[in-house]
Amino acid sequence: MxxxxxxxxxxxxxxxxxxxxxxxxxxxxxxxxxxxxxxxxxxxxxxxxxxxxxxxxxxxxxxxxxxxxxxKGAAKEKKPRPEQHSSGKTVSVLGTGGTIASYVDYRTGAVHPALSAGDLVAAVPEIKDICDVKAEVLFSIFSENMNVENWQTIAEEAADRINAGAEGCIIPHGTDTMGYTSAALAFMLGDLPKPVVLVGAQRSSDRPSSDAYTNLVSAARFIVNTDASEVFVLMHASSSDSSAAVHRGTKVRKMHTSRRDAFKSVNSPVVATVDFEGGIDFHADYRKKSSSKVCAQTEMETNVALLQYFPGMSPSVFSRILHESSGVVISGTGLGHVSSDMAEEIKSAVQGGTSVVMTSQCLYGRTNLNVYNTGRDLISAGVIPGEDMLPETAYVKLMWVLAQTSDADKISEMMRTNLRGEISDRRDISE
CATH class of the missing domain: 2.30.30.520 (SH3 type barrels.)
Known part of the structure; x- marks a missing residue:
């Protein structure tokens, strides 16, 4: 305007x-x-x-x-841009909205998704020295409005760009549900031959403290200058402008409402750090790039619920959800516990055909249903242990698994198998 x-x-x-x-x-x-x-x-x-x-x-x-x-402001001497030394590799930027692509309405103070992917990239001219950029907008929404159809669109479009020759994809995304989207893309895109990196910002792009610039440049450098090929989330590693952390898409969680280093890898080390001066250090194993094609498997069972157990949780209140859902992920206490009356209701639901997965609201550590009586009763009822998966990752994975098979044994096997780095082989001693 x-x-x-x-x-x-x-x-x-x-x-x-x-x-x-x-x-x-x-x-x-x-x-x-x-x-x-x-x-x-x-x-x-x-x-x-x-x-x-x-x-x-x-x-x-x-x-x-x-x-x-x-x-009057100081006159700026217009200097010709230095000769670019782009790698010649093409990186696709698929805009989805969120704070990284937002402006502040200075009449109300509200933040709105108003910046196009092209404008966003244009505001970071250094990115063109790293790679050739093809930017486009898939949609412009805040991440709380993301749904399964949006995940499917992102996965399909990213697969198309990679199969057409892109070295990788950057997905500017709102931070609040970025972990859900990264997990969904990880399962939908399977064994990726090129990386897909989700980036966000905790400060809108027109604010002096915005982290959009450094996160975008770091994502481009990571895609072009490494051989890593998975779904990743890249955000600030600390509150200062020093480096970005590269998280595995199935192991990352937003742990603070507003800090620039809000994202943490849970039950897993960060895959890499990208120094804002250009250096890249790896800290964990990762899938490497290849010349193969990617085939997106985007089918999802949407009749799945994510419940957090709490003291006094009434079985009667949640009976309908448990019995009428195709699958339910429960974030239980400690090693994966619920009260004995809730355990009985869950047992009834499992016997009725609902797939139930137990995770822990502790987040760090692994569920173990073999230690206490309630856990053993849940195992006997057919509840699937969620190992050390984040509740939201288990939720997205169950949606994807239920779309691949209806066989109860196969569902249990797939949920307990590490498909995209969502289950750790061993406990990280740094927890």
Whole structure:
């Protein structure tokens, strides 16, 4: 959205340009700051100033407002871009929305997915020195609105790009449900010949503390400069701008609401770290690139539920979910426990044909249903131990497995088999 005619004329009279310092007075309040670009999401009567503390503020301008030019910004010498040294490899960027592709509405303070994949890449010119980029938008939504159909679209489009010759795919994605999407892609895409790297940001792209830039550049470097080929999540390794951590897509969880290093690998070391200066260090085994094709298996059984057990959980309240779902993943206490009355209801559901998988809400460690009576009763009832899978990974995996087979023994076998790195062979002593 462009400026209103009134503001456009005002800025023209002031001969104000982006980068100039303005004073804006509305009544008794005065704001002094650097004039920032007016992006397409800004309302027509709002101008954006960057204050001396580094933060941006949106100010409504009316005919009663007083706007003064304080100083002109330093003239920037236009230097020709240095000769690019791209690897010549093509990386596909498939935009899905989220904070990484967002702007702030400075009228309300709300964040909206408004930046296209092309604009996002254009804001990171260094990425073109690393690879040739083909960017497009699949959809522009926040990750809480992601669903199975979105996962299937991402998987199919990523497979098409890789089979067409892309060295890998970067998926800009909202952070809140990134772990679900990365797990879904890991199972759908199988033995990938080229990597798929999901990246996000905890700060929107127009904020001074945004982590979008470094995460995107690091993902491009990782795809082009390594032989790793799985579904990964790449996010800041610490709160500072020093390095990014590369997590296996089935072992990663968002562990903080807002920190830039919110993502952690659970029951597994990070696969690699990417120094923001360009260095890459590996810390775990990984699948290597190949010249084969990828065949996306995107079928998913959507009639699956994820329940967290809590003290006093009423069997009658959850009976319908347990009996009418094709599959249920339960996040139990400790080694994988529920109360004895819930155990009886679960037993009845399993006998009725519902596949039930037990994980632990402790997250770290492995379920073990052999230690206590409740666990042994659940094993006798046919409950499938979730090993050390994250509850959300087990949930996505069960959806995928139930779409591949209806045989109870095969379902149990597949759920207990490490297919995409979701189950650790041994406990990580660093936990």
């Amino acid at each position: 462009s400026y209103s005619p009134f503001i456009s004329e005002l800025i023209k009279k002031l001969d104000a340009k982006e980068g100039d310092t303005l004073s804006v007075r509305n009544g008794e309040r005065e704001y002094v700051g650097t004039l920032m670009p007016h992006h397409e999401f800004s309302l027509e009567d709002i101008i954006i100033l960057k204050l001396s503390n580094g933060y941006n503020i949106g100010i409504r301008i009316s005919e009663s407002s007083s706007v003064t030019l304080i100083s």
